Amino acid sequence: MTIYKSDFLKVDIFKDLSLIKMIWLAKTKIMSFEQYQEEFLNYKNIVLEYKPERAIVDTMQMNFRITPDIQDWTNKLIFPFLTSRKVAFLVSFEMIVQMGIEQTMEEEEGAKFNIQYFDNYESAENWVLQTM
Amino acid sequence: MVTIIEKYNQASEKIKGLSKINEVILIKALKEIKQKKSESEEKNAEILTQNEELMQTQEKLIAQREFIEKQHRELEHQNKTIKANESVLLKAVEKLKKKEAEIKLQKADLEEKNAEILTQNEELMQTQEELMAQREFIEKQHKELQHQNGKVNNSIQSALLIQQAMLPCQQEMNRLLGQYFIIYKPKDIVSGDFWWLNEVDEKIYLASVDCTGHGVAGAFMTMIGNTLLDKIIRLKGIRSPAGILEMLHEEVQNVLRQKETHNNSGMDMSLVCIEREETYSQLTFAGAKQSLYFIYDEKGTIEELKGDRKAIGGEQNQEKFFTNHNIQLKKGTWIYMGSDGLYDQNNPKRKRLGEKLLKEILLRNHHFPPLKQRQLLENALNEHQQNAEQRDDILWIGVKL
Numbered sequence: 001m002t003i004y005k006s007d008f009l010k011v012d013i014f015k016d017l018s019l020i021k022m023i024w025l026a027k028t029k030i031m032s033f034e035q036y037q038e039e040f041l042n043y044k045n046i047v048l049e050y051k052p053e054r055a056i057v058d059t060m061q062m063n064f065r066i067t068p069d070i071q072d073w074t075n076k077l078i079f080p081f082l083t084s085r086k087v088a089f090l091v092s093f094e095m096i097v098q099m100g101i102e103q104t105m106e107e108e109e110g111a112k113f114n115i116q117y118f119d120n121y122e123s124a125e126n127w128v129l130q131t132m
Numbered sequence: 133m134v135t136i137i138e139k140y141n142q143a144s145e146k147i148k149g150l151s152k153i154n155e156v157i158l159i160k161a162l163k164e165i166k167q168k169k170s171e172s173e174e175k176n177a178e179i180l181t182q183n184e185e186l187m188q189t190q191e192k193l194i195a196q197r198e199f200i201e202k203q204h205r206e207l208e209h210q211n212k213t214i215k216a217n218e219s220v221l222l223k224a225v226e227k228l229k230k231k232e233a234e235i236k237l238q239k240a241d242l243e244e245k246n247a248e249i250l251t252q253n254e255e256l257m258q259t260q261e262e263l264m265a266q267r268e269f270i271e272k273q274h275k276e277l278q279h280q281n282g283k284v285n286n287s288i289q290s291a292l293l294i295q296q297a298m299l300p301c302q303q304e305m306n307r308l309l310g311q312y313f314i315i316y317k318p319k320d321i322v323s324g325d326f327w328w329l330n331e332v333d334e335k336i337y338l339a340s341v342d343c344t345g346h347g348v349a350g351a352f353m354t355m356i357g358n359t360l361l362d363k364i365i366r367l368k369g370i371r372s373p374a375g376i377l378e379m380l381h382e383e384v385q386n387v388l389r390q391k392e393t394h395n396n397s398g399m400d401m402s403l404v405c406i407e408r409e410e411t412y413s414q415l416t417f418a419g420a421k422q423s424l425y426f427i428y429d430e431k432g433t434i435e436e437l438k439g440d441r442k443a444i445g446g447e448q449n450q451e452k453f454f455t456n457h458n459i460q461l462k463k464g465t466w467i468y469m470g471s472d473g474l475y476d477q478n479n480p481k482r483k484r485l486g487e488k489l490l491k492e493i494l495l496r497n498h499h500f501p502p503l504k505q506r507q508l509l510e511n512a513l514n515e516h517q518q519n520a521e522q523r524d525d526i527l528w529i530g531v532k533l
Contacts, residue, residue: 030209065216068223100220103227 004046008064009039013050017129020052020084024062031064040078047082054128055084058121059092059101066100071107079109086114088124288321288348295322295351298358300329308336311532313506315474315513318525324350325471325527328361334407337365337373338531340422341401342471344445346525349397356387357399357444373403373418374454377444381420381454384445398445402469406533413533415467417457420444425468425491426461427498434495461533466498470528477513480520485513494530505530 004011008028012021022043031039066074089105092098102117104110118124305312308331316323324343329336339361343353360383364370370379381398388395400421407414417424419439428435437457442448461467475490489512497508509528 065213065220067216067219069219071223096217096220099224103220103223 004042006039006042008035009043011043011046013046013052015050018053019056019128020047020050020054021056021058023058024064026061026063028061029063033070036064036066036070037073040074044078044081047084051083053084053086055082055087056090056121056124056128057087058090059097060090062092062097062101063094065096066104068103071100071104074104075107075109079112082113085112086128088128089115089117090121090124091117091119285321291322291348291351295326295354298355299326305329309338309531311502313502313530315470315506315510315526315528317473317522317527318346319473319522320347322348322351323525323527324353325473325525326354326358327527327529328358330362330365332365332371335371336406336408337376337403338406338469338529339401339403340469340471340527340529341399342422342473342525342527343399344397350525353397353399356384357401360384360387371405372456373405373416374456376403377401377418377420377454381442381444381448388445390446394447396446398443400439400443400471402439404467404469406531408533410463412460412462413465415457415459415461415533417459418454420454422469422471424457425494426459427466427495429462429465432495434491434498436491463533465533466494466530467533468494468528468530471525473522473524473526474513474528477517477523477526478520479516480518485516489516502530502532 001014002010002012008025008031010023010025012023013019014021089101092101105113105115116124116127118127305314308329314327316325318325324346326341326343328339328341331337341354341357341361343350343357345353357380360380361376364376364379364383368379370376380401384398385391388397390396402417402419402422402424404424405416415424417437417439419437421441421443422439424437424439426435426437427433437459440452440454442452442454475485475487477485479485493509493512494505497505500508513526
């Protein structure tokens with residue numbers, strides 16, 4: 001069920017699977033840092049409301065560079081509040097975008113998640129829905 | 133009057149002349165004006181044309197400006213993207229440098245460890261070579277020892293045959309003792325313990341003897357003891373057990389030249405002379421550091437006739453003599469004697485079996501047949517000894533009177 005959609009982000013929730021899907025859209029190419037912050041704060045609020053245990057983060061179309069200062073912000077102000085500790089990432093086609101994502105997940109808070117990267121949705125879903 | 137008219141005409145002529153001049157001038161001026169107007173119109177037309185051209189140019193410029201602004205915005209975005217890429221790549225480079233430094237450290241550490249391992253390997257190789265040499269040497273020695281051991285074993289096996297031949301034969305024991313049992317467990321192959329049995333003048337002489345030492349040394353002493361007992365009782369005709377022990381003591385000293393050599397070998401022993409009657413038996417017992425035990429059925433006790441605290445052979449108190457103990461025991465009474473190897477046997481915790489427990493076992497089982505008594509006594513010994521090594525030769529004799 002889609003419960004949030006903007007130019008940059010779409011969020012689906014599957015209560016019975018305790019799963020949340022975060023899909024970054026192609027328009028993220030023109031997204032600013034402030035807009036990124038706004039999107040992530042919205043996402044955080046959704047997570048706090050539904051408390052899913054698992055997440056699939058689809059960054060295949062994402063075209064926003066997560067620079068070190070944004071990585072830092074995400075780690076400090078978003079990650080500590082997320083309940084979904086098992087996260088499957090669908091990797092971005094943009095190499096630098098993917099590097100930024102991986103750097104974010106290697107920081108102090110990001111490293112606490114159980115994560116894996118996939119190049120297709122089926123494998124990501126299979127893995128994330130396995131018993132934790 | 134003429135003058136005025138004339139003047140008038142003159143003036144008129146002049147005026148006419150002037151008008152004509154003016155007319156020419158005016159015509160000329162008009163022409164000029166017309167020309168100028170024409171020129172002006174031409175210029176206006178030119179200006180209009182120029183204006184139109186300017187308008188077109190302006191429109192082009194506006195379009196160009198918009199295009200440039202658009203390009204500028206795109207460049208700004210690209211610039212931002214490049215800066216973002218740069219910061220992400222810089223962080224990646226920093227991480228790589230950090231990892232490279234860590235890898236360098238690990239590499240150095242590994243190289244150091246490798247060098248250590250190489251040194252250790254060399255040492256191990258040397259040690260292995262030494263061990264190989266030692267093993268070869270030991271194998272050689274082992275073979276030699278096996279060979280020697282084989283020879284010694286063969287020799288001892290021969291000695292065992294001789295010692296077994298020396299002991300009373302079963303037929304004779306059955307004839308003289310009737311119901312009896314013997315536990316005979318040498319510590320090594322041959323034993324320092326032996327028993328001696330003979331019938332002389334319708335009296336049965338039974339001795340249990342524990343010679344000094346065990347193994348081959350002990351076995352040699354048994355040969356001496358056996359020979360001397362034969363000599364004293366059967367050839368010299370000594371009949372008193374105490375007398376026999378006294379003479380045996382002297383003979384051992386003589387045979388082994390103990391007074392000269394200060395050799396202290398000898399033997400502990402029990403010697404009992406049994407005269408069997410219809411309903412009882414008369415026993416004369418003398419002991420050298422050994423006792424005779426018997427079951428006192430009426431009292432339900434086991435009694436002990438203690439031997440003298442003097443051994444056979446070696447340096448002894450010359451004022452001490454062996455003594456005879458005479459006792460009459462009714463038919464069917466069990467008597468027991470043997471070496472201290474039985475009750476001195478220790479368990480893994482170094483605790484002895486002890487005389488007290490031995491007596492309890494004998495008393496508890498005396499009503500059983502001889503073989504059963506022997507089995508129960510051996511079981512008790514094994515249970516006590518467990519996996520502890522046997523410390524001495526064991527000899528234990530039970531006889532039903």
